[in-house]
Amino acid sequence: MNRHIARVTGFAALFATALWAGGLRAEGNKPTYQSANQIIDAAPATAWRTPDPSQVLYMDLADGKRVIIELAPHFAPQHVANIQALAHGGFWDGLSIYRSQDNYVVQFGDPDADDATKAKPLSAGAKPKLVAEFERSSKQLPFHRLKDVDGWAPETGFSNGFPAARDPATQTAWMTHCYGTLGAGRGNEADSSTGAELYVIIGDAPRGLDRNITVVGRVLQGMENLSVIPRGPAPMGFFEDPAKRVPIKSIRLEADVPVAERTPLQVFRTDTVWFDRAIEARRNRRDEWYKRPANHIGICSVAPVVRTPK
Amino acid sequence: MNRHIARVTGFAALFATALWAGGLRAEGNKPTYQSANQIIDAAPATAWRTPDPSQVLYMDLADGKRVIIELAPHFAPQHVANIQALAHGGFWDGLSIYRSQDNYVVQFGDPDADDATKAKPLSAGAKPKLVAEFERSSKQLPFHRLKDVDGWAPETGFSNGFPAARDPATQTAWMTHCYGTLGAGRGNEADSSTGAELYVIIGDAPRGLDRNITVVGRVLQGMENLSVIPRGPAPMGFFEDPAKRVPIKSIRLEADVPVAERTPLQVFRTDTVWFDRAIEARRNRRDEWYKRPANHIGICSVAPVVRTPK
Numbered sequence: 001m002n003r004h005i006a007r008v009t010g011f012a013a014l015f016a017t018a019l020w021a022g023g024l025r026a027e028g029n030k031p032t033y034q035s036a037n038q039i040i041d042a043a044p045a046t047a048w049r050t051p052d053p054s055q056v057l058y059m060d061l062a063d064g065k066r067v068i069i070e071l072a073p074h075f076a077p078q079h080v081a082n083i084q085a086l087a088h089g090g091f092w093d094g095l096s097i098y099r100s101q102d103n104y105v106v107q108f109g110d111p112d113a114d115d116a117t118k119a120k121p122l123s124a125g126a127k128p129k130l131v132a133e134f135e136r137s138s139k140q141l142p143f144h145r146l147k148d149v150d151g152w153a154p155e156t157g158f159s160n161g162f163p164a165a166r167d168p169a170t171q172t173a174w175m176t177h178c179y180g181t182l183g184a185g186r187g188n189e190a191d192s193s194t195g196a197e198l199y200v201i202i203g204d205a206p207r208g209l210d211r212n213i214t215v216v217g218r219v220l221q222g223m224e225n226l227s228v229i230p231r232g233p234a235p236m237g238f239f240e241d242p243a244k245r246v247p248i249k250s251i252r253l254e255a256d257v258p259v260a261e262r263t264p265l266q267v268f269r270t271d272t273v274w275f276d277r278a279i280e281a282r283r284n285r286r287d288e289w290y291k292r293p294a295n296h297i298g299i300c301s302v303a304p305v306v307r308t309p310k
Numbered sequence: 311m312n313r314h315i316a317r318v319t320g321f322a323a324l325f326a327t328a329l330w331a332g333g334l335r336a337e338g339n340k341p342t343y344q345s346a347n348q349i350i351d352a353a354p355a356t357a358w359r360t361p362d363p364s365q366v367l368y369m370d371l372a373d374g375k376r377v378i379i380e381l382a383p384h385f386a387p388q389h390v391a392n393i394q395a396l397a398h399g400g401f402w403d404g405l406s407i408y409r410s411q412d413n414y415v416v417q418f419g420d421p422d423a424d425d426a427t428k429a430k431p432l433s434a435g436a437k438p439k440l441v442a443e444f445e446r447s448s449k450q451l452p453f454h455r456l457k458d459v460d461g462w463a464p465e466t467g468f469s470n471g472f473p474a475a476r477d478p479a480t481q482t483a484w485m486t487h488c489y490g491t492l493g494a495g496r497g498n499e500a501d502s503s504t505g506a507e508l509y510v511i512i513g514d515a516p517r518g519l520d521r522n523i524t525v526v527g528r529v530l531q532g533m534e535n536l537s538v539i540p541r542g543p544a545p546m547g548f549f550e551d552p553a554k555r556v557p558i559k560s561i562r563l564e565a566d567v568p569v570a571e572r573t574p575l576q577v578f579r580t581d582t583v584w585f586d587r588a589i590e591a592r593r594n595r596r597d598e599w600y601k602r603p604a605n606h607i608g609i610c611s612v613a614p615v616v617r618t619p620k
Contacts, residue, residue, distance in 0.1 A: 102533055102534040102537055103489050103490075103533065103537070103613070134601070134602075148461050149459060149461045150461060151458050151459045151460060151461065151606050151608060152604060152606050152608075178514065179413050179513060179514040180413075188598045188599050190601050203489060203513070203514070203537075204488065204489040204513070204514050204515050204610055204611070205514050205515075206611075207604070207606075207608070207611075208592075208595065208600075208604045208606075208607075208611070210604070211601075211602045212599075212600055212601050212602055223412055223413065224412040224540075224541040227412055227413070227513075227537070227538075227541075228537075228538045228539065228540050228541065229538065230534075230538050231534040231537075231538065282518075285518065288498045289498050289522075290518075290522055291444070291500050291521075291522050292444075292521045292522055294462060294517070294518045294520070296461050296462050296517075296518075297518075298461060298462075298517070300514055301514070301516075301517075301518070303413070
């Protein structure tokens with residue numbers, strides 16, 4: 001049973017390096033290593049943040065499982081406002097996950113959204129038409145840059161905790177499609193998304209979608225409840241048979257959920273020295289298992305790190 | 311239902327570009343586009359290959375589902391020879407998938423492999439000790455290079471159909487960890503893998519594993535039977551409870567399977583002009599849905615393209 005390969009998802013159980021800022025630690029002649037986990041565990045309270053309950057979605061499936069999502073209003077203000085109105089109005093309650101495509105996405109909302117005679121009306125306050133929010137000016141956006149090269153964008157980094165990319169030439173920034181990214185499905189028209197139909201990435205990062213669709217947030221916890229949904233029929237994974245769809249009990253804003261039913265979470269900040277140290281430990285793993293540190297990390301290699309507040 | 315995001319897995323349903331080698335095609339003043347799918351569908355028989363049945367594994371799960379894997383003896387000759395002996399000897403028959411970790415791997419074989427008193431004996435012809443095969447000389451290996459930059463390796467491309475990377479400075483090459491990659495689990499010692507314990511990547515490409523473990527092949531078909539296995543307990547997804555493990559009916563070499571029980575497959579070659587054209591169509595999608603061609607592709611963005619022979 002110990003004949004395994006080391007865990008690499010998120011930072012949990014990631015291993016060791018002493019090459020982060022500050023250099024090698026040594027006890028006598030023997031360097032000691034600090035893993036990303038150890039760095040995170042030793043970080044002070046200020047290295048953590050509590051997401052705004054008005055920007056957190058609880059997706060409660062009919063089988064009792066919960067998926068927790070953080071919205072990114074700084075990247076997609078109009079879509080997030082719509083999603084907040086839809087959640088507040090109970091738009092998704094009783095709807096379903098109606099698509100599961102291997103190594104790509106699950107998609108949920110109203111399967112009849114495109115049929116005017118059957119579509120569920122949007123909730124009060126939700127607009128039927130929005131502008132596309134594929135990218136935005138980077139001038140006012142915080143951006144904690146990763147130093148490694150990325151083939152898809154001139155720069156990558158984190159903005160308010162979300163994986164993102166930036167182009168200095170155009171002074172624009174956008175969220176990258178990573179495992180767990182939440183986006184707003186659209187038709188062929190760039191401005192045809194409302195936030196009512198949403199998708200979550202469940203496979204290898206499909207970065208070719210970047211700047212082609214509006215990204216609205218990211219799953220913080222419960223991805224494993226989405227990623228194991230049996231795949232729908234090829235080629236695109238849509239469940240035409242309603243019996244195959246996965247029923248959604250409700251999607252609510254955390255702010256609308258009674259405190260007793262909440263799942264409080266803290267998220268490891270992405271703009272601190274402790275984050276930088278954890279990233280460096282991840283770029284160059286020097287635990288016993290790893291034989292060749294990569295000296296590299298990708299923007300989508302870094303899963304959100306969450307904990308239950310003490 | 312049409313309010314969806316376009317499919318990007320593999321080449322199926324990928325869309326159009328006219329910017330491949332040969333430049334724009336035009337009818338009158340209107341350029342016409344050819345999608346990756348169209349390019350693949352129009353390719354001649356010589357653009358396809360039939361894998362060697364002695365290098366194909368059928369993993370038949372107890373529930374009747376089949377996963378088809380191609381082995382890569384040119385990268386890991388000793389491990390592949392062991393795996394062939396183990397499959398021929400029925401080593402995995404009645405064993406299980408005993409690990410499922412979200413966004414990372416499923417792992418299978420003998421959960422008691424590390425307990426000398428309980429471990430299942432290896433099949434005749436399988437060696438109990440092998441050298442690590444993390445990388446090898448690139449001098450004799452074919453390598454059909456991708457032109458795009460990759461942050462993890464100096465060069466990426468395809469070698470005998472497998473996604474790979476290469477370092478001209480050291481004249482070495484290795485297989486990259488992508489969705490569907492098959493590797494040989496090991497303990498802390500580099501040479502502690504035998505091929506008896508195997509893993510398949512079910513999440514975002516964990517490229518940090520490259521050159522840290524022996525990669526032995528890639529799933530050609532049936533990934534969706536592995537990727538939806540409910541995840542085991544955190545942090546590493548091992549099912550300590552035998553009742554939670556997924557039973558394996560058998561893993562056999564295609565060559566050992568009666569013809570009537572085979573699933574014949576052809577694989578789209580990765581060293582032809584048709585492949586190059588499909589890649590270019592994928593790098594720059596110009597169908598109606600895509601608004602901004604990426605002008606880039608990653609080595610792990612390219613899933614194997616298979617078909618049933620006519």
